[in-house]
Amino acid sequence: MARRGGRKKKKTNIGAVLGAGVLGLLSLGMIAGFAWMWSRTDKTEIVKGTNCPATGATSATVVIFDATDQLSPTTLTDLKNQFREIVGSVEKGGYLRVVSLTGRPGEIPLMFDACNPGDGADLDSWTGNPEMARRKWKQAFDEPLAKLPDAIANGTEAKQSPIMAAIQKVKLTVFDGEIGAGRPNRLFVASDMIEHTDLYSQYKAGPDYEKYAGSLAAKEYRTPLGGVDVSLLYVERPNRKFESLAHVEFWKQWVERQDGSFVKVIRLAGLNLAGAEQ
Structure with a gap:
């Protein structure tokens, strides 16, 4: 037992x-x-209002829309397409600012200012809410940006076109500031690129870089662009005294002589009669 x-x-x-x-x-x-x-699970803390990570944006992209002259319907359509690609290239957590160019040097009214919150493509239903993220992205990022090119289509008929001053303002306030310092910086300028101020005018001097270098504008608008990738969305105007290729070469020199990186120029479709010559 x-x-x-x-x-x-x-x-x-x-x-x-x-x-x-x-x-x-x-x-x-x-x-x-x-x-x-x-x-x-995405544990990134987001700042309300800008949708930027609390640790800072991952990159900074700025688009300058030249609103000083009217755009043709054809050019506006192409500009919308190019702008859509720029917006699509801003990664989740990347910062985007859109400003307009007016006739007053250094005056660049804000049109948009926020980070890309992400469209939910990187989330899954187990650990997040992709549909809610996509709705937030459309409401806060995609839809407001889609409307911006139309806001500058008619132009303001400004007496000056201070492009250099606008670039200088962007560099000092965005790329050198808390948002862009130490991060990848990109600048896109949508314009006919005809610099015209009291200090220097390409209507008179043409795209002669040496004439610019001897002007007061070269000192006033000197802008160190180290670490900035610059691209142009070039608006064609008829009856100019100089060729577009020589004009683009001027701006390439201007960017590179100030230590910036001239990435590319995209010549927008169409011919724009307004502001053609003075």
Whole structure:
């Protein structure tokens, strides 16, 4: 009888060990599952109003729309297409500012100012809410930006076109400021690029860089552009005294002599009669 009792006790101990092992494996599986879900959850703290990460934007992109002259419907359509590509290239957490160029040097009214909150494509239904993220992205980022080119279509018929002053203002306030310092910086200028101020006018001097270098504008608008990638969305005007290629070369020199990186020029479709010559 004693031996039978001993055997039953041994079987009970084995069952307990096996049960404990199964529970242990289940616990480890649950822990691993929670750890996986935690690792997949977006824990980035977002600043309300700008949708930027609390740790700072991952990059800074600025678009300057020249609103001093009217755009043709064809050019406006192409500008919308190019602007859509620029917006699409701003990554989640990347900052985008859109300003307009007026006739007063250094005056660049704000049109848009926020980070890309992400469209939810990087989320899944287990750890996030992709649909809610997409709705937020459309409301706060996509839809407001789609309307901006129309706001500058008719122009303001300004007497001056201070492009250099606008670029200088962007560099000092955005790229050198808290938003852009130490981050990848990109600048896009949508304009006919005809600099025209009291200090220097390409209507008179043409795209002669040496004439510009001898003007007061070269000192007033000197702008160190180190670390900034510059691209032009070039608006064509008829009856100018100089060729577009020579004009683009002037701006390439202007950017590079101030340590900036001239990336590309996109000649927008269409011909724009307003502001053609003075």
